[in-house]
Amino acid sequence: MFWTSVAHAGGKLMPIPATDIAVDVDNLYNFLLITSFIACAILIGGMIYFVFKYKRRSEHDKTAYITHNTFLEFLWSFIPLVIFLAVFGWGWHVYHEMRQMPENALEIHVKGKQWAWEMEYKSGVKAANLIVVPIDTDVKLIMTSIDVLHSFFVPSFRIKQDVIPGRYTTLWFRANKFGEFHIFCTEFCGTLHSSMVGKLKVVTQKEYEAWLEEEANVSTLPLAQRGEKLFQVKACAGCHATSDQSIKVGPALFQKFGTPRDTADGQNIVADENYIRESILNPNAKIAKGFNPNVMPAFAGQLSEVELSALIEYIKGLK
Numbered sequence: 001m002f003w004t005s006v007a008h009a010g011g012k013l014m015p016i017p018a019t020d021i022a023v024d025v026d027n028l029y030n031f032l033l034i035t036s037f038i039a040c041a042i043l044i045g046g047m048i049y050f051v052f053k054y055k056r057r058s059e060h061d062k063t064a065y066i067t068h069n070t071f072l073e074f075l076w077s078f079i080p081l082v083i084f085l086a087v088f089g090w091g092w093h094v095y096h097e098m099r100q101m102p103e104n105a106l107e108i109h110v111k112g113k114q115w116a117w118e119m120e121y122k123s124g125v126k127a128a129n130l131i132v133v134p135i136d137t138d139v140k141l142i143m144t145s146i147d148v149l150h151s152f153f154v155p156s157f158r159i160k161q162d163v164i165p166g167r168y169t170t171l172w173f174r175a176n177k178f179g180e181f182h183i184f185c186t187e188f189c190g191t192l193h194s195s196m197v198g199k200l201k202v203v204t205q206k207e208y209e210a211w212l213e214e215e216a217n218v219s220t221l222p223l224a225q226r227g228e229k230l231f232q233v234k235a236c237a238g239c240h241a242t243s244d245q246s247i248k249v250g251p252a253l254f255q256k257f258g259t260p261r262d263t264a265d266g267q268n269i270v271a272d273e274n275y276i277r278e279s280i281l282n283p284n285a286k287i288a289k290g291f292n293p294n295v296m297p298a299f300a301g302q303l304s305e306v307e308l309s310a311l312i313e314y315i316k317g318l319k
Contacts, residue, residue, distance in 0.1 A: 018156040018177040020176065021157070022157050028090055032087065104138070112189075115192040115239075116128055117129050117183060130199050131201065132201045133201070133208065134204065136174065140170060141161075154183055157181065159171055181199070191249050224314045225314075230311055236311075273312050284298075
């Protein structure tokens with residue numbers, strides 16, 4: 001279709017469609033563009049034509065007496081009605097296909113949070129801002145938010161769905177092209193909304209199974225490396241800098257272990273293991289000076305002791 005050919009020709013008007021539904025959406029959109037252009041050309045072109053054809057040539061010209069034409073009036077009402085009904089039926093069909101969840105689909109749980117996407121597979125594998133799926137496979141996303149309203153959007157798939165705290169919403173797709181595709185949040189969700197991006201990677205079945213196996217072996221990694229992965233999965237990197245080259249909404253962690261920290265209530269505390277542990281489980285207990293309260297969510301009840309130890313070891317090693 002038009003947008004597809006433009007994309008393949010190197011244009012930037014629309015991302016290349018990577019699902020059958022994306023092609024259906026593009027076809028409907030193309031039809032609306034073409035019919036709208038034709039209607040505009042007829043209307044505006046007719047107006048310009050009549051302006052010149054019936055322009056008053058002299059003061060003695062009189063307006064011709066023109067009565068109505070029942071047939072023309074019927075046509076310019078009936079033809080748009082048929083087009084609108086066709087568009088409605090076409091649009092309903094595309095929407096029905098988008099919302100009719102397939103049976104036996106690969107299910108992936110997605111959590112939106114400020115400001116990252118956390119994905120979890122049924123095998124227990126977790127990833128941050130990354131979905132890996134096999135090609136030509138039905139995939140169902142079961143989504144929720146742990147803080148504010150987000151919106152999950154994959155432009156190349158032409159699918160978008162609000163992600164709402166306290167309830168589940170669903171979305172499905174069947175990718176038919178290999179590659180990496182952008183994931184965006186399209187609902188303003190706070191300071192770092194623009195950085196809440198992810199990647200959806202479509203691979204072969206063999207590559208997908210190998211990736212799952214590799215991710216499942218995280219428990220065999222050294223404690224600090226497990227902490228580094230968990231730091232990404234829990235979206236800690238969205239708020240806390242791990243190098244001296246960036247400034248974010250939360251306190252920087254680079255070379256901070258073992259150093260004194262001033263708190264908002266005037267205390268001076270050494271950033272040891274207990275301080276880090278408390279700051280993860282109950283961030284408002286001792287807020288770092290110069291930072292706002294109630295920004296970081298509490299992780300009490302969400303992390304095991306092993307996960308806490310891994311995170312602390314990772315933060316200790318940021319030197």
